[in-house]
Amino acid sequence: MxxxxxxxxxxxxxxxxxxxxxxxxxxxxxxxxxxxxxxxxxxxxxxxxxxxxxxxxxxxxxxxxxxxxxxxxxxxxxxxxxxxxxxxxxxxxxxxxxxxxxxxxxxxIVDETVAAAQAAVPGLTSVGILATDGTLRAETYHRTARAAGLTPVVPDDVVQKDVMSMIYDGVKAGMPVERDRFDAAVAHLRAKGAGAVMLACTELSILKTDLAVDEPDVVDSLDxxxxxxxxxxxxxxx
Amino acid sequence: MxxxxxxxxxxxxxxxxxxxxxxxxxxxxxxxxxxxxxxxxxxxxxxxxxxxxxxxxxxxxxxxxxxxxxxxxxxxxxxxxxxxxxxxxxxxxxxxxxxxxxxxxxxxIVDETVAAAQAAVPGLTSVGILATDGTLRAETYHRTARAAGLTPVVPDDVVQKDVMSMIYDGVKAGMPVERDRFDAAVAHLRAKGAGAVMLACTELSILKTDLAVDEPDVVDSLDxxxxxxxxxxxxxxx
CATH class of the missing domain: 3.40.50.1860 (Rossmann fold)
Known part of the structure; x- marks a missing residue:
């Protein structure tokens, strides 16, 4: 092209x-x-x-x-x-x-990410959100998901704390983050019913690429x- | 700032x-x-x-x-x-x-690279050029080096062939290039009298970063x- x-x-x-x-x-x-x-x-x-x-x-x-x-x-x-x-x-x-x-x-970016989650998982009804506290509090991803007929799923407090730590103490600080921690956050949202998980934070996009995460139900907002x-x-x- | x-x-x-x-x-x-x-x-x-x-x-x-x-x-x-x-x-x-x-x-980029070579090696008199056949034939780096009072040094044919291979069959093709080959090309120019070696090709800049080359007399044009x-x-x- x-x-x-x-x-x-x-x-x-x-x-x-x-x-x-x-x-x-x-x-x-x-x-x-x-x-x-x-x-x-x-x-x-x-x-x-x-x-x-x-x-x-x-x-x-x-x-x-x-x-x-x-x-x-x-x-x-x-x-x-x-x-x-x-x-x-x-x-x-x-x-x-x-x-x-x-x-x-x-x-x-929010519309595209929610649409990509729906395209990735046919029949999707619930979608997880991995993001900063600020993005979760703003509820932009929640609203767009609901408008698309999806139930938003966010991490429990203790897992959200680790998400923030992966973003701030890990990627932003240039420190390595182990694959296990990333996988645990995704598994947590799956266990709470999320049929797909959206990475709604630039640092998580970079982390996904660094860790070579390639799972069809993990949807990267920047991608x-x-x-x-x-x-x-x-x-x-x- | x-x-x-x-x-x-x-x-x-x-x-x-x-x-x-x-x-x-x-x-x-x-x-x-x-x-x-x-x-x-x-x-x-x-x-x-x-x-x-x-x-x-x-x-x-x-x-x-x-x-x-x-x-x-x-x-x-x-x-x-x-x-x-x-x-x-x-x-x-x-x-x-x-x-x-x-x-x-x-x-x-040529002026900046020659100046960086002179800054990197005080008293520099000869400078090596690692580049594509096209850049060498155009002689832009040669001319700028001479104008700065430096003698340009280029690889012998057999080494230049390997430089082209590192650029085209290696970096441009997304294939790994072993550190030994890069080091051999630099050592060849040093042996021919080059007090510093300029990487005058984008792919060589990328290769240098991939290989984590950190030698004061190897001067990267993009950097x-x-x-x-x-x-x-x-x-x-x-």
Whole structure:
């Protein structure tokens, strides 16, 4: 496949900058390409200095990243982007603000992930969510799952504590995380009735790749967004 | 350090798309950052559909990538880039065409690499070049080395054949390359009098990182460009 000239995919990134680079790598990995020119043209705003979205959402800062991200989206649109992907699970809180700033589509990582879970497990009725405390508290994944007819399942407190530890003391700190801990969290959600488990946090996406986890009922949010980015741009998945 | 808002670094990429993502990762790795907002703002045109530069340079195509890259540079300048880095050793052939299209600086990967070699080995008089046949034939690294007062040293034919094999049958094909082969090529250039060895090919940069090569006289062109990108943007190196 070849992306049409002058109609790049827009990537609104920088939140965080490492997740954006990892997302770009996954778009390349998932594209069926045998030469450079088969890959998608991507226009990427890796905007690291966007005001801290977690600090704002927790009320520790009154500087909203929303208007900056809306501006970035407008800039990508002006530069010719045909649609926009935002590789971040926290930025979902600003999804409407970003989408209303432009006339081109803005993909939703949450919508894509829930759809990918339904595609992965036919007849799915309950879906587990592995994410930060903040994402769980915001309930974005809960709401989208319910709207799709799925019952959301979250970890018990003690398991959620270990999920946070895998994210913060493990991946974010550059420390190895043993496969057993990841598997235990997934098994816990399966035991609670989840027919599929969504990795709704960038660090968990990276951990899954590092651990070479390849289980059909474990659905990675960044991969779901990357796959949709490839197909929406007219590309073929590998 | 914090990049000043609205003055991102411009990355003219896509040649190839994987090298661009790897380069972005190295910029992140080399930046002394303790939080997302400490990283550089980067505006990246990962323009995979740029006409094949190697086919053009070898005379197999008459579609020059030069005008497309000049347009991309103008677009990055219009979007507010304060300077441009082009993470590719083949694109050097179009350096003047790109630089004359814009009023902002365009870093030269060759200049940065030769300067990094001189900084790495005080009193350097001869410098080795590990690169593709095409880069050696173009003599861009030779010329810049000579202009800096250095004698360029290239591998004998049999070793150069193995360098090409490491690049094409190894890294580009996704096959492992043993450390011994890499070390043998470096040792060969040292034996021929090279006081430092420049890795003047993206695949060799990736190989060096994969093999965890950490020798002060082995100078990586992509890392040299990444380091200069960080410092020119006002960042601190890790």
């Amino acid at each position: 070849r992306n049409e000239r002058n109609e790049p995919v827009g990537i609104l990134g920088g939140i965080g900058p490492m997740a954006t680079v990892y997302f770009m790598q996954r778009v390349l990995d998932l594209t069926d390409a045998s030469r450079d020119q088969d890959h998608l043209d991507m226009l990427v705003w890796n905007h690291a200095s966007i005001p801290d979205r977690t600090a704002y959402l927790l009320g520790d800062s009154d500087e909203s990243p929303g208007p900056v991200m809306a501006d970035d989206a407008r800039q990508l649109e002006r530069a010719g982007a045909r649609f926009i992907a935002v590789p971040c699970n926290t930025a979902v809180a600003f999804q409407d603000e970003i989408a209303s700033a432009v006339d081109i589509p803005v993909l939703s 779901a967004l990357a796959a949709r980015t490839v197909t929406m741009a007219g590309g073929r998945l590998r | 914090r990049n000043e808002r609205n003055e991102p670094v411009g990355i003219l990429g896509g040649i190839g798309p994987m090298a661009t993502v790897y380069f972005m990762q190295r910029v992140l790795d080399l930046t002394d950052a303790s939080r997302d907002q400490d990283h550089l703002d980067m505006l990246v045109w990962n323009h995979a559909s740029i006409p094949d530069r190697t086919a053009y340079l070898l005379g197999d195509s008459d579609e020059s990538p030069g005008p497309v890259m000049a347009d991309d540079a103008r677009q990055l300048e219009r979007a507010g880039a304060r300077f441009i880095a082009v993470p590719c050793n083949t694109a050097v052939a179009f350096q003047d065409e790109i630089a004359s299209a814009v009023d902002i600086p365009v870093l030269s 040299a460009l990444a380091a200069r990108t960080v410092t020119m943007a006002g960042g601190r190196l890790r």
